[in-house]
Amino acid sequence: MTEFLHAVLGFPTVLFSFLLVVVVGYWIAALTGLLDLDDVDASWLGLAGVPAGATLSIVIVLSWLLSLIGGQLVTGLPLQLAVLIVALAGGWSGARLLVRPLRRLYPDDRAPSRHDFVGRHCVIRTGQATPDFGQAEVTAADGSSAVIQVRTTGDDRLARGDNALIFDYSPDGEIFLVMPYERDH
Template structure:
């Protein structure tokens, strides 16, 4: 099993960076799932070979694989709840969103604003204005670009059409 695992890793036969839906264990990274499955299968095979004798010895690997499969599914179920589903949010997700200035002013050199993500959570981010724009505390701005080198967002004044 271990040799088979490493052959899969080396050849890139399956995507082991993502989760393992092809094993029936979606939602948990494949490396964790496969490692747990192999460790359980090995342990159960070892224990079964001690207790089984004679003609029943051939059934030990089959039973151990089935039991390891079941035990892996049971043990990774709590992990699914701890690991987030889907793609993780990135700073680029804020581009196109409105934000509210939280510092005294937002200028070309300094500023912070609060932005609300698609999931409803909020974040305070570094913002900068262009040209002569100055935004005061409480003003709404539109995030139009993210500067990865400076790790801040470019904003411009936003006027509501109410």
């Protein structure tokens, strides 16, 4: 038991041992409901599709294991520093392999938003669209359509059947700002 403690508390494993304690604390807090598992995405690590808490946990556990094994095989500071670097790289590489199948557990089901219509074209459905009045039909990315409240800016006036481009959304009154748009067929 003392050899194990010596290995866990020896350099470079001690760095990952501290992080491993943090990971265990994170998972205890997550399992008791103190933390939400659906935290930020780890795309900044090149490990997108799985929450950062899970991804970092995998990186830390794998790095800890690799540094524990490597720390037993080498002696001397230069080689121990090499073990530290190899453990980090190996933990990250191993996490990349393990995260791929986990991505299916975290589908990218972002809730639809009215802001999704910004940048889409629409067709004016009322007699005209002005800075004070107008409705248009817009088609969402999934193929469904919606009738929305639209307003023009400046002196623009659009007639029924005209194509327009939605360039902004105002949550106050749920109004979309549109401008004339010539659509190439």
